[in-house]
Amino acid sequence: MTTTGEVHEGAATGPWWWARWRSAVLDISLAAVSAVECALEGIQFSRDAGLPVPVGTAFGLFAGVTLLLRRKWPLAVVLVSIAITPAQMGFLLGLVGLYTLAASELPRRIIGALAGMSFVGMFIVTYVRAHQGMVRGDLSIAGGFIPFLSVTTALGMTAPPVLLGMYVGARRRLMESLRERADSLERELMLLAERAEERAEWARNEERTRIAREMHDVVAHRVSLMVVHAAALQAVARKDPEKAVRNAALVGDMGRQALTELREMLGVLRTGEGLAGRSAQGDVPLAAVGAAAAAAASRAVGDFSEGPCLAELEELIGQSAAAGMVVHLSVEGEVRMYAREVEQTAYRVVQEALTNVHKHAAGAKTHVRLAHRSAEIAMQVENEPPSEPGSAESARLPSGGNGLIGMKERVSALGGVFVSGPTDAGGFRVSAVIPAQVA
Structure with a gap:
């Protein structure tokens, strides 16, 4: 600034000490x-x-x-x-x-x-x-x-x-x-816009990860059971036609359930994409797209018809038992209702652990323990070594290696602790503790 208070805007264009x-x-x-x-x-x-x-x-x-x-x-x-x-x-x-x-x-x-x-x-x-x-x-x-x-x-x-x-x-x-x-x-607005873009990109990446995790949890378990039942169906088709018919009915029911859940999930994603496309053409405000994306996100992470809950755990274990798994459920403490995300996460942990047993230790005896404590809820799924080595390979169940990662992400998002690893007896144990959020 000069002594007369005039400001040089940009480079001086005048001669000597004159700005203009x-x-x-x-x-x-x-x-x-x-x-x-x-x-x-x-x-x-x-x-x-x-x-x-x-x-x-x-x-x-x-x-x-x-x-x-x-x-x-x-x-x-x-x-x-x-x-x-x-x-x-x-x-x-x-x-x-x-x-x-x-x-x-x-x-x-x-x-x-x-x-x-x-x-x-x-x-x-x-x-x-x-x-x-x-x-x-x-x-x-x-x-x-x-x-x-x-x-x-x-x-x-x-x-x-x-x-x-x-x-x-x-x-x-x-x-x-x-x-x-x-x-x-103006600089603050530009900075806020950049941060908003970063947050939006982070949210998109996070949402893709959560949707992929949910699709894995929803589809992998049912498809794994379908493959197990199909293998059993192939084995008993000639020896026990009645059991083959029951296995075929179970495969059909699980396939329909998997298709229904996939259709709901893809419908949510398609709705979000439609809004985004119309917004790009100027038909829908960006705020509406943001609200729709948020709603789609909440539904895409497992909020279909309120999602699974711990009350459905016996049905989940019954499906695995019907597929030939020897599985026992034990519940400790006073049963009570938890927040929806807590119950969903606990259910998904047990579901994914049972899916892994079907994939890697078919026929192994499995113990599912659920403990209701004052400030937390704990769950543990432990399987013994498979009775027939190589049974998992005979089923030819593919594994992407993301199941344990997805479980750990779910539990960590709620402030819980997740631990998994082999046991001394040759089996595998999955344990999780989630802070209790009473509904």
């Missing part, structure tokens, strides 16, 4: 007019002082040209105008210099001191000249009127430019403050 060519042209014009004025007044000054006219003219030209420096050194311009006040020259120089000084960023005490010096100088010169003119008879005024004339003249030469300069300087500083505030708000 327009400012340079204005100051050069003012300096030319001031030089001509001071040169003409220097003629009378040289006659009164008994000096050669060229000396007085050159002195006036030099003093008037100093107005070129008003933007860079306004203090020097005002001092020059005060210095030549006794010579009765530099009125334009004094007016413009005081205005520039008052509009600058200099301390107010310096501006007030120089304005007071200019006032005193103009008052003394006016008083002396008026008194001399009255003595010579050039002025026909009363002696008591001279102080009033001197004060009026001094105020007229100092107060208007100082007040106007202070007003322009204050307005300029206000505009600059508003401009800086607007720039700051």
Whole structure:
């Protein structure tokens, strides 16, 4: 910022210390007019002082040209105008210099001191000249009127430019403050927009992960049971036709259930994609897309018809038992209702653990334990070594290796602890503890 309070916007385009060519042209014009004025007044000054006219003219030209420096050194311009006040020259120089000084960023005490010096100088010169003119008879005024004339003249030469300069300087500083505030708000909005994009991208990635986890939990278990029943069906089709019919019915029921859950999930995703596509064409506001995406997210993570709950755990274990697994369920503590996300997570942990038993230890005896505690709910699924080694390979159940990761993510999201690993007896154990959130 310059001493006059002007702000250089971008790179300076004017010559020397001027920010713009327009400012340079204005100051050069003012300096030319001031030089001509001071040169003409220097003629009378040289006659009164008994000096050669060229000396007085050159002195006036030099003093008037100093107005070129008003933007860079306004203090020097005002001092020059005060210095030549006794010579009765530099009125334009004094007016413009005081205005520039008052509009600058200099301390107010310096501006007030120089304005007071200019006032005193103009008052003394006016008083002396008026008194001399009255003595010579050039002025026909009363002696008591001279102080009033001197004060009026001094105020007229100092107060208007100082007040106007202070007003322009204050307005300029206000505009600059508003401009800086607007720039700051714009930067904050850009930062918020960037953060919003980052959060949206994070939410999309998180939602893709959660949907993939849910699809894995929903589909993998039922499809695994279907494969197990199909293998059993193939084995007993000729020996026990009635059992084959029952297995075929179970495969059909599980397939229909899997299709229903897939259809619900894909329907939610298709609705979200439709809204996003219409929003890209301008038909739907972005806020509506955000709300729909949030709703789809909540449904996509298992909120179909309120999702599974612990009350359905016996049915889940019964499906595994029907597939030939020897599974026992034990419940400890007082049974009570929990928050929906807690019950869903506990159900999915048991479901995924049973699915892994079907995949990797078909025919193994399995124990499911559920403990209701005062501040948490704990579950454990432990299977013994398979009775027939290689039974899992005979079923040819594929495994993506994401089941344990998904279970751990679910439990950790609720502030719980998840542990899994092989047992000393050669089996496998899955344990989880989730903080209790009572519904």
